[in-house]
Amino acid sequence: MKSCLIIFLSVIPFGIYSQITHPKASPFSTVEQEVGLSKITVAYSRPSVRGRHVFGPQPDGQPGLVPYGRIWRVGANESTKITVDTDMQVLGNDLPKGTYALYAFPEENEWQIVFHTNTSHWGDGRKNYNSDEDLFRITVKPENIPYHQENFLISFDSITHHSANLNLIWASTKVTIPFSVDTDAQMEAEIAKQLRENPTAQTYYEAARYLQEQGRDFERALEYLNKAIEIGGDTYYFHRVKSLVEAALGDYRAAITSAEKSLELAAAQEKDEFVRMNEKNIKKWKAKIFKK
Known part of the structure; x- marks a missing residue:
């Protein structure tokens, strides 16, 4: 009887408390x-x-x-x-x-x-x-x-x-x-905040790139890009976005100049994709000037 009770007590906790995790x-x-x-x-x-x-x-x-x-x-x-x-x-x-x-x-x-x-x-x-x-x-x-x-x-x-x-x-x-979602309002608040707090060349560039991507405020974007170049010097991507903004403003001659500068800097760093994009835009913008 005692041995049966021991067996019973040893089995009960396992049966009650064990649990199989299944899919x-x-x-x-x-x-x-x-x-x-x-x-x-x-x-x-x-x-x-x-x-x-x-x-x-x-x-x-x-x-x-x-x-x-x-x-x-x-x-x-x-x-x-x-x-x-x-x-x-x-x-x-x-x-x-x-x-x-x-x-x-x-x-x-x-x-x-x-x-x-x-x-x-x-x-x-x-x-x-x-x-x-x-x-x-x-x-x-x-x-x-x-x-x-x-x-x-x-x-x-x-x-x-x-x-x-x-x-x-x-x-x-x-x-x-x-x-x-009103991302424009969020971005304007973020741009204002970053420009107040010790802005860098990259800050001005990223603000300008957002405006360019959204297709608005091109004159403000151009101001930001000029400031980025003034602070950070010449980079192929600063001049690349500047060329796009100038083209959006209808200033194709300035856009070509910026694209040629971007192409030169991109070629020096073997950024072949940017070389091709600039070459394509230069050709397109020259055609627009010729039509005028």
């Missing part, structure tokens, strides 16, 4: 995307189709994995969390810096996407979900895609300094959520 059916994933100076981070789990009908009713009328008209956690397991590190906008709605639960109410011809302030719910929250805690909802249209997406996927594309599209893709369906 998740819907593995966790995180996707991050920079948009200008900002970043969007999405943490979610990725369920698989595995031959099942996903959205809306099945052919026999029974509900699919994600029924129409009911809240969906936009993934599996925990609720999907989306974090923005600066204030953004989504279809004209203000999305302040912070973390939100992302939910959806799919329908056949349109989806409601919910940015929800309560991030404590497991999954979709079910009876604990309270629409009063929604930050806002938007309506988007689903589209059919010409391929099969086995694992639910959240991705970004159409990325610029000012915007990006977040895509929800699963089975044969894709939904796009457009984000926008």
